[in-house]
Amino acid sequence: MEQRFVMKCGGSTLAALPDEFFRELKELQQDGVKPVIVHGGGPAISESLTKLGIASEFVNGLRVTSDEVLDVVEMVLAGAINGEIVRKIMQSGADALGLSGVDGGLITAAPVENADEIGFVGDVTDVKASLIEGVMAMNYIPVIAPIGIDASGQRYNINADTAAGAVASHLGVERMIVVTDVPGIMKEIDGEKRVLPSVTDAEIEEMIASGDIYGGMIPKVRAAMKCIHGQVKEVVIVSGQEPGVLTRAVREGGVGTRIMASEGGAS
Ligand SMILES: Nc1ncnc2c1ncn2[C@@H]1O[C@H](COP(=O)(O)OP(=O)(O)O)[C@@H](O)[C@H]1O
């Protein structure tokens, strides 16, 4: 498989990512692997909103985003979180460059269908792959905050799983790794919660319908299904706390849950 991959780092796990995770990232980069990071930060946004006394709620996993909320989302994602990831990568000895989707018009967005209900939440309409490729060509790991912009200059809050899937599709990478706080997609089998080694899109639909997949896992599997219908061959969901997780996901497989298109191709 090709050396480039997109990695989505979820806010659920960012603060707990061990130093070893960043060491592995550096070692992989030294071996010629080219990661692109898209990050979330949902819990940190909620914490800042609470501190500022701004109410925040979610509709179908997406944050209702007023102008006031959007200011905080951008401040936390493009500011604090992006900077923290870049710093940790630099401390490990690799080079990283932080970007928001607004920078250079990297992520173009349009309002989601139910914008009257949830405000400035965006769907990705385009990604300037050439900008990301330029950063990679300079041997910097691009670290991207999921804020989008439209032609009028309006900013949008984009779910980080959605943004990562769109970046993977537009770059045309073969693999996306989704790093979160659980070791994969889990299902209760014979009274015991187990990690499923792989699932097809048909199985995912069944698990959403049955309630086995819920909450924050839904945007992940939806983004995965959308991109494996394009050039991306597999999406792997893993825990950032599992030792050696990156090397295993990139080199060996057999870690987390692998999502592939159903037999016979995707719709
Ligand atoms: N079938 C499932 N297997 C594992 N986790 C699931 C499943 N369905 C829902 N989840 C939930 O999804 C969460 C991960 O999503 P989220 O909290 O949004 O993480 P992130 O910040 O990494 O995007 C898990 O902690 C778990 O509570």
Ligand SMILES: CC(=O)N[C@@H](CCC(=O)OP(=O)(O)O)C(=O)O
């Ligand atoms: C529209 C929307 O819901 N945006 C998310 C963006 C951050 C995110 O997705 O972070 P995680 O990956 O940590 O969940 C939010 O405001 O929380």
